[in-house]
Amino acid sequence: xxxxxxxxxxxxxxxxxxxxxxxxxxxxxxxxxxxxxxxxxxxxxxxxxxxxxxxxxxxxxxxxxxxxxxxxxxxxxxxxxxxxxxxxxxxxxxxxxxxxxxxxxxxxxxxxxxxxxxxxxxxxxxxxxxxxxxxxxxxxxxxxxxxxxxxxxxxxxxxxxxxxxxxxxxxxxxxxxxxxxxxx
Numbered sequence: 001x002x003x004x005x006x007x008x009x010x011x012x013x014x015x016x017x018x019x020x021x022x023x024x025x026x027x028x029x030x031x032x033x034x035x036x037x038x039x040x041x042x043x044x045x046x047x048x049x050x051x052x053x054x055x056x057x058x059x060x061x062x063x064x065x066x067x068x069x070x071x072x073x074x075x076x077x078x079x080x081x082x083x084x085x086x087x088x089x090x091x092x093x094x095x096x097x098x099x100x101x102x103x104x105x106x107x108x109x110x111x112x113x114x115x116x117x118x119x120x121x122x123x124x125x126x127x128x129x130x131x132x133x134x135x136x137x138x139x140x141x142x143x144x145x146x147x148x149x150x151x152x153x154x155x156x157x158x159x160x161x162x163x164x165x166x167x168x169x170x171x172x173x174x175x176x177x178x179x180x181x182x183x184x
Contacts, residue, residue, distance in 0.1 A: 044147040045124045051169060052117055052126055052145070058082045058175040059143065059151050061167040064092070076167060078103050080177045081141065081153060088112045088132040090139055090155065093180060101180030109182050110134030136183050145169055 028036070051057045060076035078093025088111070094104030101107040110133045118127040124147040132139045143153045153165040170176075 041124050041147045044149065048126060048145055048147060048149075048169070049119070051171065052128060055083050055085055055112070055115070056172045058170045058172055058177055059153055059165065059167055060170055060175060060177065061153075061165040063166040065164040065166070067161060071166070077176050077178050078105070078180070079165070079167075080175070081143075081155075081165070082172065082175075082177065082179075083112060083130075084172055086112050088130075089179060090132055090134070090141075091177075091180060093178075099180075100183040103178065103180035105180070106136070106183045107180045108132065108134035108136050108139065114140075 059081040061074055061079040061081075062076055063071045064074050064079065065071045075093065075095070078091065080089070080091055082089040082091075087109070089107065089109045091101065091103075091107040092105035093099070093101065096104045099105045113131045113133055114129065116129045119125075120127070126143075126145045128141075128143040128145070130141055130143075132141065137157050140156050141153055143151060145151045149168045151165075151167055151169050153167075154162050155165065156162045
């Protein structure tokens with residue numbers, strides 16, 4: 001009886017090792033991984049097309065850059081460009097909460113004008129040029145978005161200088177932005 005139990009135990013152990021060896025997932029080859037990545041990029045390219053043509057998106061900035069090339073990390077919930085149809089909001093903010101808008105910066109709200117989209121099918125990216133006419137100034141925005149959702153925007157006004165932003169796009173409904181008081 002003990003020998004039969006011992007044999008049964010060994011049969012169970014060996015069958016468990018065999019089943020465990022066959023149950024491992026097969027690893028994908030480099031070509032398969034590249035094909036999956038390309039399919040995801042094409043799908044993201046189509047989604048970005050609908051966001052940009054419907055004019056309903058938010059660029060949530062992760063970094064701002066000064067004229068000397070220094071990049072500063074910023075809160076994406078306070079530093080954003082919102083485009084919602086014919087209206088737009090451009091806001092900067094900081095941790096301190098001191099500023100004209102109550103969140104440490106400036107909030108410019110106005111009308112969108114001069115909308116031009118350029119698609120690059122080879123690089124799977126978009127270039128977008130538009131302007132926001134607000135009560136505190138006129139801002140020209142040049143936006144580049146890649147299909148992996150990396151966005152860079154360069155904002156220029158009537159005065160000298162440009163402010164480069166780096167971040168990502170989100171839908172208006174899914175963004176986590178906090179709009180401060182309008183700057184007068």
